[in-house]
Amino acid sequence: MNRDTVNVFFLWLVLTALGEFVILGTDLFSYPIVGAEEGHVVDDAFFFLTALAVPVAAFVLSMLGYAFIRFRVSGPDEDGPPVKMHRSWAIFWLLWTTGLTLFVIVHPGITGILEIRHLGSGEPDLVVETEGSRWYWTINYPDGVTVKTFEEDAEMVLPVDSHVKFEVTSTDVLHAFWVPAFRMKVDAVPGLVTTISATTIGLGNYRDDPQYRLQCAELCGLLHNGMDVPVRVVSVAEFDAWLAEKAVTAA
Amino acid sequence: MSFISPFRFVIRALVFATIGFIIGSLLASLITGATGEPAEEPMLALGYAGALIGWLLGIGVWDVWAREWIGLQPRSLNAQSWHQYFRFSTDHKVIGTQYLVTFVVVLLLAGFLAMVLRVELAQPGIAFLSDQNYNTVMSLHGIMMIAVAVATIIGGFANFGVPLLIGADDVAFPRINALSYWIIPPVAILLLLTPLFGGFDTGWTAYPPLSTLGSSGTLLFLLAFLTFGLSSILGGLNFLATIVFLRAPGMGWSRMPIFVWSVFCAALISLTATQFVAAGLLMVMLDRVVGMGFFDSNRGGDALLFEHIFWFYSHPAVYIMILPAFGILLEVLSHFARKPVYAYRWVVASMFSIVLISFIVWAHHLYTSGMPDFLHIPFMVTTELISIPTGVIFLSALGIIWRGRLWLTTPMLFALAVVFNFLIGGITGIFLADVPTDIHLQDTYFVVAHFHYTIMGGEIFAIMAGIYYWYPKITGRMYNERQGRLHFWWMFISYNATFLPMFWTGVWGMNRRVADYTDNLADLNLIITGISFVMGASFLLFVYNMVSSSIRGPVAEANPWRARTLEWQTSSPPPEENFTTPPQVVGDPYDYGVPDSVHAVVSPSGGSSDGPAEGADRGA
Incomplete structure (x- = not known):
């Protein structure tokens, strides 16, 4: 081991520790409010990948930074050592990058997908049909209740602690159904019904946190940026009352 | 007259x-x-x-x-005068320069459009652009920057450099080469005309049914994109033939400069994949103009189909952009660290792996598109596998600079910055390849930040490295080194300060392609807008340096960098036939530090200010 190698090794340890401290010990990498079980899966995956990325990034930055400071010369004098490669180092590099890649594919990749799928399987407590049109949503609840989001005070009301299944489609161009608080998103495609589930946890309201909104996330032309509507997650009793009241008005 | x-x-x-x-x-x-x-x-x-x-x-x-x-006799329009830049010249150096100047201008224009977008985004609410104008400006910024990213290296540096680097006197098909450049001005004219025809609001992705509706500006955009694709296909064909058939005697495949390898790989994608997007765009146009209904679900069409065709080209296309950038990166690192390209054969193998894998990853753009769920895992697997060959590029870059003798000129600084920026771009790519995180991040500013880190931080920084590196060879004059380094630090710091915060705005719920956003993101966006103007201003210094040095800069030697590759063994700028006699390649291009090693025997070329090209025997 020459001195440069030892120095970089310690630099790497320090940078890794520093990076992990920022992630674990500060709120720089905090996440927006979560309103669905599925959102926890997403945030856990995000957190895990960030923590895993730190030593990798720290390694490249250590070598880059150390070389930048230690190996600089003021002009073209002599050549560097004619090292074409170190076979064992290259093989080691290939092994750890491959290993890490396969690991990330399995977790949080495949495990996360299966977990989200598992949460979405089974009988939903509520099915909401959501239809995108330029530039509003038509939200169809059971009992013939319909909310069109261009109406005054329109909002998407959902019951808490419930498995809600959204059946999404479009009447014209591509849109996308996205509730940032749920971390769930799926495109609204004309001629196709796509589905997505959210298992709501905790009461939430757009007025308190803008992550509680239904937002179009696929460019749909002129008023794309205004194609959003507040989401309000309420207690089951309150939701039933709201639905019953709406059903009366509808009838 | x-x-x-x-x-x-x-x-x-x-x-x-x-x-x-x-x-x-x-x-x-x-x-x-x-x-x-x-x-x-x-x-x-x-x-x-x-x-x-x-x-x-x-x-x-x-x-x-x-x-x-x-049956008439054709005439050559080549001439030893600047007039030939404004007609159908078949000299690869003229065409390369035409490409470079054209696309630097497009880069500056599209950058100006980005500044316009940033003003609108400084605060929530609609400030001064109407929704339609915002969408048009955003879409124009996108497609113009895509054109810059696709064509600047392949069209510019590869045209100027590849024949020189392989010791040829021109490309294989000089007339096709000129054709592929002269197709570009109509593309630019069409795009600049779109605002007069109502603009277009589809983004550069042109997804139907949106792109089959709306004003005729959309049609102009589709025609421009299709024409640009034709240019790209012809360019790919030309470089493959040139590299296969025109290498100087003695330049076996294992003695080819790494930049030439990277262009070869990019040309493979350019020739094959571009035809898919061309077909897709043609179908959209037929939907629009004659109502064929390929993508109209009311008439048996399928809107999702286009996304598959589009990304079957457009994901490989990002490797048309980044592979030659890797080529410039390793080339510059090797010459300025004065060490061989580390793990050369592994790098070549990795580039080919990237080409192959790039064709089977496209549906990671479609995780949330409503395609069948069972496709998620296979495409996540292929997408994440691509980080293995990309990792080998990092292995090589770090291996080159490790214990080298780093001469920190402007091109070297930009090359080192590519490693830094692409590290961030690559790592954040994992978050988008991973299905659970992508469901949230898809179509947010996290994606915007990611691709600006890979394409701008990776490729545009590599283009800057290339411009400064080959500037003396192209213009025959040296740029101002002090201004160059100032430009680097100015651009590098402001670039990172502009795009790094966008990862946060994305995670915190800011979606792409919007003129308006929720109030909680106001502070961060104001900061981004402020710094983005600092970054924009750095390009003024760049342009000043380029223009003033081309007029008043000191005359460049044949080989100011004391580099070993062939383009530096002829005068700056090279004579029309590149080398007075064909070079004989007798060794590796990167054998820095190997006693008595020689890359090529080049006879003295005329027209150089300092006579015989030194450096052919450098490294002793």
Whole structure:
């Protein structure tokens, strides 16, 4: 081991520790409010990948930074050592990058997908049909209740602690159904019904946190940026009352 | 007259294009008049086809090429004068320079559009752009930057550099080469005309049904994109043939400079994948203009189909952009660290792996598109596998600089920054390849930040490295090193400060392609806008340095970097035939530090200010 190698090794340890401290010990990498079980899966995956990325990034930055400071010369004098490669180092590099890649594919990749799928399987407590049109949503609840989001005070009301299944489609161009608080998103495609589930946890309201909104996330032309509507997650009793009241008005 | 004469071919081309437009649109109105369909868009489309043909004939295809189709003697339009930059010259160095200047101008224009977007995004709410104008400016910024990213290296540096680096006197098909450049100005004109035709609001992705609706600006955009694709296909074909057949005697595949390898790999994608997006765009146009309904679900079409066709090209296309950037990166690192390209053969193998894998990852753009769920895992697997060959590029970059002798010139600084920026771009790519995180991040500013880190931080920084590196060879003069380094630090710091916060705005719920956003993101966006203007200003220094040095800069030696590759063994700028006699390649290009090693034997070339090209025997 020459001195440069030892120095970089310690630099790497320090940078890794520093990076992990920022992630674990500060709120720089905090996440927006979560309103669905599925959102926890997403945030856990995000957190895990960030923590895993730190030593990798720290390694490249250590070598880059150390070389930048230690190996600089003021002009073209002599050549560097004619090292074409170190076979064992290259093989080691290939092994750890491959290993890490396969690991990330399995977790949080495949495990996360299966977990989200598992949460979405089974009988939903509520099915909401959501239809995108330029530039509003038509939200169809059971009992013939319909909310069109261009109406005054329109909002998407959902019951808490419930498995809600959204059946999404479009009447014209591509849109996308996205509730940032749920971390769930799926495109609204004309001629196709796509589905997505959210298992709501905790009461939430757009007025308190803008992550509680239904937002179009696929460019749909002129008023794309205004194609959003507040989401309000309420207690089951309150939701039933709201639905019953709406059903009366509808009838 | 003397003012007009340099531009007489351009003027002739514009006249021919007008005639072509009139013929094409008359033809269209005759056809549609017979069937009673609305005629405006068919007239525009066929009129444009006529105009394109007229433009090309007028700029010089007639003189250089078409005359021989009817038995006349063709004429060359090459000349030792700046006039040849404004006509159908077949000299690869002229064409390379045309590409470079054109796309630096497009880069600056599209960058200016980005500044306009940032002003609108400084605060929530609609400030000064209407929704339609915001969408048009955003879409124009996108497609223009895509063009810059696709064509600057392949069209510019590869054209200028590849024949020189492999010891050839030109490319394999010089006339096709000139054609692929002269197709570009009509593309630029079409895009600049779109605001007059109502603009277009589809983004550069042109997803139907949106792109089959709306004003005729969308049609102009589709025509421009299709034409640009044609140029890209021809360019790919040309470089493959050039690299396969025109290497100097002795330049075996294992002695080829790494930049040439990277262009070879990018050209493979360019030739094959571009045809898919061309077909897709043609189908959208047929949907629009004659109502065929390929993507209209009311008539048995499928909107999702286009996304698959589009990304089957457009994901490999990002490797058309980044592979040659890797080539410039390793090239510059090797010469300025004065060490061989580390793990050269592994790098070549990795580039080919990237080409292959790039064709089977496209559906990671479609995780949330509503495609069947069972496709998520296979495409996540292929996508994440691509980080293994990409990791080998990092292995090589770090291996080159490790214990080297780093001469920190402007090109070297930009190359080192590519490693830094692409590290962030690559790592954040994992978050988008991973299905659970992508469901949230898809179509947010996290994606915007990610691709600006890979394409701008990776490729545009590599382009900057290339511009400074080859500037003395292209212009025959040295740029101002102090201004160059100042430009680097200015751009590097402000670039990172602009794009790094966008990862946060994305996670915190800011979606892409919007003029307005929720109030909680106001502070961060204001900061981004402020710093983005600092970054924009850095380009003024760059342009000043480039322009003033080309006029007043000190005359460059043949080999100011004491580099070993062949382009530095001829005068700056090189004579028309590149080398007075064909070089003989006798060794590796990167054997820095190997006693008595020689890359090539080059006989003294004429026209150089300092006589015989030194450096062929460097490294002793």
